[in-house]
Amino acid sequence: MKLSNYFMPTLRETPKEAEIVSHRLMLRAGMVRQETSGIYSWLPLGFSVMKKIEQIVREEQNRAGFVEMLMPTIQPADLWKASGRYDDYGKEMLRISDRHDREMLYGPTNEEMITDICKMGIRSYRDMPVRLYHVQWKFRDEVRPRFGVMRGREFLMKDAYSIDIDKEEARKSYYRQFVAYLRTFERMGLKAIPMAADSGPIGGDMSHEFVVLADTGESAVFCDRELVDMAIPGNDVGYDDDLEKIASEWTSRYAATDEKHDEEKFAAEVPEERRVTARGIEVGHIFYFGTKYSASMGATVQNSSGESVALEMGSYGIGVSRLVAGIIEASHDEAGIIWPASVAPFDIGLINLKAGDQETDEACNSLYQQLENAGVETLYDDTDERAGGKFKNMDLIGLPWQLIVGPRGLKAGEVEIKNRASGERETLSPDAAINMLTAKN
């Protein structure tokens, strides 16, 4: 992509409404624009990152045996009246009426809808398990939206639902998501720790929040250092195998958010040198809720003994749009964002230090073509901005690599490569640069 053909309105100064670092950087990098409190337009750069995140989530959901579908944003109120949540949800739910004065709502989540779908679609225990997910916009009319897209009212979320015949089967579905989450966040360059969460109406041990460690995180978290260093299951993990062993490796060690933290327990269970106190951001939540909705909504099926039983269900959320901000919180410096390669909007930023200079233009065009042909996503700054501004902008938007080309270097047959994260630069020939950059991607 040539920058001259792109839309990336970067700002030199930070709009005053932005307090936290990810919000500031997202506005400065031209990733989002606030439309009203808690609602954002996603400009090309931000949209691109969100899509990369979404794709990783999708791949790991698929790998875990969940099947993608899509439910609507607008739902009829009747479904929610059936489950009893229409009244319970309160003002957080955005209620709308259509032209016929029928009560509708902008969905804050989809348990009722998926239950209703399964009520129709599952006729026998033989049809189970059913494991579905979708990635869809949600709306929760937060009392106080803040921190940019971190706590917006409209947000993109992956929510998955498992439907099983009994609790033991439901547990297997739960662990699939547990392991999928470990892998998903790892792939985004994040260190996410599962932490025991309020276990909903059913109780028990099947509810976890996944918290990303970031110095500027919103809440304090406490855990065993072993969790921070623990290996993540590889992409060859057998989802059809018993995953409980993997999960218990994690759940058997101390990890708690601020609210659930028990200092005495922490001290008793974790040797002092392994006690980690950090800041974190919740990016995912998985929980088993049993028959809460299936029972109230009459979603039942006959089991192998011929008894009619309510569906055993769980739901599993990941805040996709929130992750864009979460990753920035976990990965930035004074100069700007530092994207992990897997979610970077482009792999490489090609900087033409003297647009308009024939030799430099030709060299850049050639490099740009070679990179594109090799499938390396490149943002080519071909504008006639001054060199200093290009450097600042490129650092701000945080692409993993910069390829810097100017007349001075070209005279010596050289270009420069800069690694955004380490700041290391290397001078080498254009061919060597291409080899190196295409090998990395």
Added chain:
RNA sequence: CGGGGCAUGGCGCAGUCUGGUAGCGCACCUGGUUUGGGACCAGGGGGUCGCAAGUUCGAAUCUUGCUGCCCCGACCA
């Protein structure tokens, strides 16, 4: 929803106390000199001063009402 604050050009701000018809920096446009980490000179465009009433000869400025946004708290992916 309680407490606090803000609203003046795309962004950041001054001007408001003490009313006299709007200014600065950045960004933008033109010309020139520049050009390897946010250049310089000259010229230029852009604002119903959040909205509505009121006071006044005259309101960004004073009064009243409204709206929007931000921050702290309670709540949440």
